[in-house]
Every structure is written in C-alpha cells, then in structure tokens.
Amino acid sequence: MKFMKWQSLLVVMIVLAGILSACGSSNQGNEKKPAENNGNKQATEQDSGKKVTISVATNVVGEQAKVLQAIADNFMKENPTIKVDFSAPGKDYENMMKIKMASNDLPDVFSTHGWAKLRYGQYLADLKDEAWVATLDEAIKPAVTDDAGKVYVLPMDQDKSGIVYNKDVLEKYNIAIPQTYAQLMEAAETITKESGGAVAPFHMGGSDNWPVGQYFDYFANPLYISAAQNQSAQLLDGSFDWSNWDQFAEMFADLHKKGYLNKDVLTAKYNDDAKALAEGKTAFLFYGAYAIEEAKKINPELHAGFMPIPSIVEGDTPTFVGGEKTTWGVSKDSKNIEAAKKFVAYFAKPENAQLVAVSNALPSGIKGTAVDAGDLSTYYEQYKDIRVLPYFDRVFLPNGMWDVMCKNGQDLISGGITVKQFSENMEKEYNRLRAAAVK
Structure with missing residues (x-):
C-alpha cells in the first residue's frame, strides 16, 4: 500500500512538473513579445501585466513628506499594477544617497535636494521627452536643465x-x-x-x-x-x-x-x-x-x-x-523606468504640483498652477x-x-x-x- 501511495504521488508530481514547465515556457514567450514590439531591451514586469515595485526616496520631512506620501498613495490606487515603496529618512537621506551612488544602487525615483545637475546628473535619466516638460515654469528651467537640452528632474515648486x-x-x-x-x-x-x-x-x-x-x-x-x-x-x-x-x-x-x-x-x-x-x-x-x-x-x-x-x-x-526645492528624478539604471516615469508624471499634474507647492508655501514649478500662499502671497x-x-x-x-x-x-x-x-x-x-x- 505504501508503495502504491508513493507511486501515485510520483505520477502527480511528474504531471505538475510538466504543467509548470509548460506555463513557464508560455510566460517566457509572452514576456519577449513586448520587448520585440517596442524595441525596449529592458522589458519590465509591468510589460507582462504583472505588478512591479518602484522605490521612491525623498529628503523632505514633516508635513511636506506627508503630502508626497498621500499623492503616492493616490497614484497606487489609480495604477494598481505599480506598488510604490516610499521612503523619507530625514537627516539620514544624504548619507544614504552617497552610499547608494557609490554602489550604483539608487532608488528608481529620488529627490535631488538642490543637486540635480552637479551631484546626481550622471545618475539621472533624461526626461526631456516627457509631456510635462512643456509646462515647466521658465524661472526654474535653468536649475533643472542644461545647454544640451537634458531635463534632469521634475521641479514641483521653486525655492x-x-x-x-x-x-x-x-x-x-x-x-x-x-x-x-x-x-x-x-x-x-x-x-x-x-x-x-x-x-x-x-x-x-x-x-x-x-x-x-x-x-x-x-x-x-x-x-x-x-x-x-x-x-x-x-x-x-x-x-x-x-x-x-x-x-x-x-x-x-x-x-x-x-x-x-x-x-x-x-x-x-x-x-x-x-x-x-x-x-x-x-x-x-x-x-x-x-x-x-x-x-x-x-x-x-x-x-x-x-x-x-x-x-x-x-x-x-x-x-x-x-533654486530647486521639491523634485523627482528617475534613475537611468532603473529596471522599471517606464513605471518610474509614470509616477513622476503623476506629480506633474497641476492639481498634484499645486498640493506640493502649497505645502511649502512656494511658487509652483509648473506653469498655470495657481498657488494660494495665503498671507505669504503679500x-x-x-x-x-x-x-x-x-x-x-x-x-x-x-x-x-x-x-x-x-x-x-x-x-x-x-x-x-x-x-x-x-x-x-x-x-x-x-x-x-x-x-x-x-x-
């Protein structure tokens, strides 16, 4: 009887292995197609409809960090296939980023705290082709772009x-x-x-x-x-x-x-x-x-x-x-760069850029975004x-x-x-x- 049970179990395991092998082959074939169709050699999990996680880190603290977190939460609700791992380490941010730069292991999306071009420039993807670039306020452009036309970050407000x-x-x-x-x-x-x-x-x-x-x-x-x-x-x-x-x-x-x-x-x-x-x-x-x-x-x-x-x-x-204040840049080596760009673009929406600018009582980095700074407007x-x-x-x-x-x-x-x-x-x-x- 024991031999029969083991024999039956062995048959089941062989059948399952065959099914899993077939599923694996099928999935691999499906994952290759998007990369072949769009020419993107770095196909992401999002291409196959699976959930991806992007890491997001900011130097912002206090109430302003809560605003960024709230917008990120809304982004996830509207984009259920993208999970945002949000981090706001406060005073440890700069040292954390130095370590990550040294190991070339930067977050998918991160704030540049005034150093978009000088410190982080070589690590950032060029965002010049993003739709929101056309809406950048002229006053902040010199701080986040260069003479070659590269756009380093999205500036949500202006310091x-x-x-x-x-x-x-x-x-x-x-x-x-x-x-x-x-x-x-x-x-x-x-x-x-x-x-x-x-x-x-x-x-x-x-x-x-x-x-x-x-x-x-x-x-x-x-x-x-x-x-x-x-x-x-x-x-x-x-x-x-x-x-x-x-x-x-x-x-x-x-x-x-x-x-x-x-x-x-x-x-x-x-x-x-x-x-x-x-x-x-x-x-x-x-x-x-x-x-x-x-x-x-x-x-x-x-x-x-x-x-x-x-x-x-x-x-x-x-x-x-x-100069630049609250920013989002995208790591050029992100494995989920399209999801990261989508996250940044969400913050460029006038209603979201407005929330960030208002939280800092600063002018917006996006044209046409009205910021009521209350008494500070005076x-x-x-x-x-x-x-x-x-x-x-x-x-x-x-x-x-x-x-x-x-x-x-x-x-x-x-x-x-x-x-x-x-x-x-x-x-x-x-x-x-x-x-x-x-x-």
Whole structure:
C-alpha cells in the first residue's frame, strides 16, 4: 500500500512538473513579445501585466513628506499594477544617497535636494521627452536643465528662502524688519534683554544637523558673494584664503555666546523650531516660508512674516537663496523606468504640483498652477524684485562639504573645536574634495 501511495504521488508530481514547465515556457514567450514590439531591451514586469515595485526616496520631512506620501498613495490606487515603496529618512537621506551612488544602487525615483545637475546628473535619466516638460515654469528651467537640452528632474515648486519671523514678537519689542546683519544682531540683543531670556531671538534644531548648515548657507552669500566686490572667483578656482572663514565662524559662535540661540540648540530638532515660532518663544527662523506652514499646524492663529536675508557688506542689499526645492528624478539604471516615469508624471499634474507647492508655501514649478500662499502671497509680491541667489554650498563648495559645514558648526558651539580649527577643517576638506572631484 505504501508503495502504491508513493507511486501515485510520483505520477502527480511528474504531471505538475510538466504543467509548470509548460506555463513557464508560455510566460517566457509572452514576456519577449513586448520587448520585440517596442524595441525596449529592458522589458519590465509591468510589460507582462504583472505588478512591479518602484522605490521612491525623498529628503523632505514633516508635513511636506506627508503630502508626497498621500499623492503616492493616490497614484497606487489609480495604477494598481505599480506598488510604490516610499521612503523619507530625514537627516539620514544624504548619507544614504552617497552610499547608494557609490554602489550604483539608487532608488528608481529620488529627490535631488538642490543637486540635480552637479551631484546626481550622471545618475539621472533624461526626461526631456516627457509631456510635462512643456509646462515647466521658465524661472526654474535653468536649475533643472542644461545647454544640451537634458531635463534632469521634475521641479514641483521653486525655492525662495529667507527668514521667517513671529510678527507679534517683533511688535512687542518694537523691532523693525532688519535690512543688515548689524540690525539683525541689534534686534537679537533687544529681544534677549527685554524678554529676560524667555524668548530666543533665533531658534535652531541643532541635533538634526542641517539647521546648523542653514545659517552658513544663508549668510555666506552676503558675506562672500552678493556684494559688488566679492570672493566668488576665488572660491571657484580654489584660491580662497580660508583664514577669511574665521570671521564667519566667529559670527556663528557669537550667537551662542550671547544667548541669541535657544539654550537647547544641540538637542532640539527641526520640529521644535516650528513649535517655538508657533508659541512665540522665538523671533526668527532661518528657513523658507514652509516653516510658517509647519508652525500653523500647531497654532492656526499665528501671525508670521517672511523677509529677505539681510546684507553684511556695506553698500550691498538683502537677498534670498533659492533654486530647486521639491523634485523627482528617475534613475537611468532603473529596471522599471517606464513605471518610474509614470509616477513622476503623476506629480506633474497641476492639481498634484499645486498640493506640493502649497505645502511649502512656494511658487509652483509648473506653469498655470495657481498657488494660494495665503498671507505669504503679500510677501512674495512685496519682495518680487529681490535677488534670488543659489545656495552657497551648491555652487562654491565641492560635493560633500555640506556635512563638513554642519558638523563643524555643531562642534564649534559645543566647545569641541575653536574658530581657527573650524576654518582649518573647512580648508582641508575643501581641498580634498576638490581634488577627488577632478579625479
């Protein structure tokens, strides 16, 4: 009996093997046809009607990341054969992407956080043939395209960052909008003294690292770049005298020494900055208008304003920093490149681009997309003629210097290094990374 059972089982297994073999042969034949018909050598699972998964990663955090996630969820509902593996790792994003670039294992779709051309350009597929390219706003085109016509990413909005402030705090202490850095420091001194330390003139989520870098990226332009006589050429050709950084490092150290920063600067996070603004515990934040939107989630009655970055050099004028903000690029080596492009195109729809731009309270990167920035619209109109310069590190520092700037800023105010050591570290890493880039 046992022999008969095993014999029967063996027959069943042989039959199943034959069926599976036939199915496998049939599927292979079907999978070849789409590639032969459309000339695409990299046929994807989607070509055969099967479900594919695309990896999507963004540097965006907070409420803005939730908006991107919500749009991605809607995309999956409308495209059931495409699953989106969405990731928003926050402060770990840049290091994660460096590892992935080194191993050539980038996500199918990823944000370029200001570095579409300079850092990620060689890894990105050219999107020039996508239908949405014709709808790109002229103002953002130079940041995401090149002279050869390559389109690197979809820009859903356009960065225009300055300083946000709590209007009630400024009114309480009779502070006028500062036009120069000296006036900004005078305002900080007034607020510190008259509030008895209860209000921090500047709030910085230093434990998140990047808010520290924001200070240097903001004020490097007025210190070194925006004035008529500037040091842009020296920074570009490598001849910059890094002892000049001593002044900059000292300016930042003074914020901490004089009590102008929140006492918990080294343990606070970015979310704490928005909370402090919402609760009237700080006057100024070194962020774009998106920080106001974050704060209004906590206090809808917040009265906040937006101003340019004050000048530093005598005779110069205030400026903004800007360029690309929220973007999606497609890896040129994606195994599901058509699905990835379809995902990006979904975000280019006016209604979706609008959601992203509104979440950041910024102008859209898509023409004809109306963005109601609420009270902020008044400021955008008021300052429409103010110069918008690229972020300092994106133009004048080699790839990798952002982390150096952030970490050394943290170390400076924690007492781990001196002003001189900060400058020396910047020079050392600047030269090393420039040399590596040439190789």
